[in-house]
Every structure is written in structure tokens, then in C-alpha cells.
Amino acid sequence: MTTTIDYHLERSWHFLELVDDEVERGELEEAGNKIWGAAAHSIKAVAMQRGWPHGAHRDLEEIVMRLVDDEGAPAVLYT
Numbered sequence: 001m002t003t004t005i006d007y008h009l010e011r012s013w014h015f016l017e018l019v020d021d022e023v024e025r026g027e028l029e030e031a032g033n034k035i036w037g038a039a040a041h042s043i044k045a046v047a048m049q050r051g052w053p054h055g056a057h058r059d060l061e062e063i064v065m066r067l068v069d070d071e072g073a074p075a076v077l078y079t
């Protein structure tokens with residue numbers, strides 16, 4: 001499996017493209033899974049760009065919190 005930034009970006013867009021079909025079929029749980037997959041791959045792509053660890057699911061929360069801190073997001077988003 002490739003671990004490049006482009007791979008994660010492609011997978012993220014792929015999952016997003018599938019969401020509408022899942023919703024139209026009433027498969028809301030599967031649509032949620034696709035949205036989660038898209039978000040996870042996007043987060044991993046950003047982590048790779050910044051040289052941050054991203055190999056485990058538990059890394060994703062840390063990545064998001066670091067992004068919130070780095071980008072100066074409003075505290076209401078994470079309190």
C-alpha cells in the first residue's frame with residue numbers, strides 16, 4: 001500500500017464521492033463510515049505534510065488538536 005500524501009487525498013475524495021449514493025439508498029450508517037474515512041485520510045495527508053506521526057487511529061485526535069492550536073481555531077471548537 002502506498003503511503004504518499006496523494007494516496008490519502010485520492011482516498012478521501014473517493015469516499016466523499018460515495019456518500020450521496022449511500023444516503024440516497026438509505027444506508028446512513030455506511031454514509032457515516034464513508035465520511036469518517038474521508039476525514040481520516042485528509043487528516044493523515046496533512047500529518048504527512050507536516051511530518052507528524054499518523055499511523056494509528058489514536059494519532060488522529062492528536063493531529064486534529066495540533067491543527068486547532070496551529071491554526072488558531074476558536075476555543076469553542078474543542079472545549
